[in-house]
Amino acid sequence: MLMEADKIMFEIYREDTYSGKYRVVYFTELNDQNKEYEINRAMSGEHFYDGFIKNYKKDEAKDIIEALLKRMNDGERLTPGDIEKALGTHIPNGDRKVG
Numbered sequence: 001m002l003m004e005a006d007k008i009m010f011e012i013y014r015e016d017t018y019s020g021k022y023r024v025v026y027f028t029e030l031n032d033q034n035k036e037y038e039i040n041r042a043m044s045g046e047h048f049y050d051g052f053i054k055n056y057k058k059d060e061a062k063d064i065i066e067a068l069l070k071r072m073n074d075g076e077r078l079t080p081g082d083i084e085k086a087l088g089t090h091i092p093n094g095d096r097k098v099g
Contacts, residue, residue: 007052007092012069012083013045022048022072024065049080053090061090 009027014020025042053061064086072078084091 006055008055008058009050009052010065011042011050012048012065013042014048015041015045022069024069026062049083051084051087052092053087054092057090061087064090 008029010024011027012022012024014022023042023045025038027039030038053065065083068078068083068086
């Protein structure tokens, strides 16, 4: 099992503004300067998916998430299961939600 420091907590949400864009926030990477703003922004949006990615190869996982966000913002309808499937081995085993 991974320790808390070995994984990154994130949330994908849809902005409640006129743009309605999907965005991601990596909670465990926030600092004092942006923590309150980013959390408030995510909380005011529509929750879509939350979970953890492994810290190991996190840049690869973030690239996958960014590609998924682009697809969603281009109009493709994805499910939380699609997110988990795409992230695959980047999700810590004990944190899988679907199947």
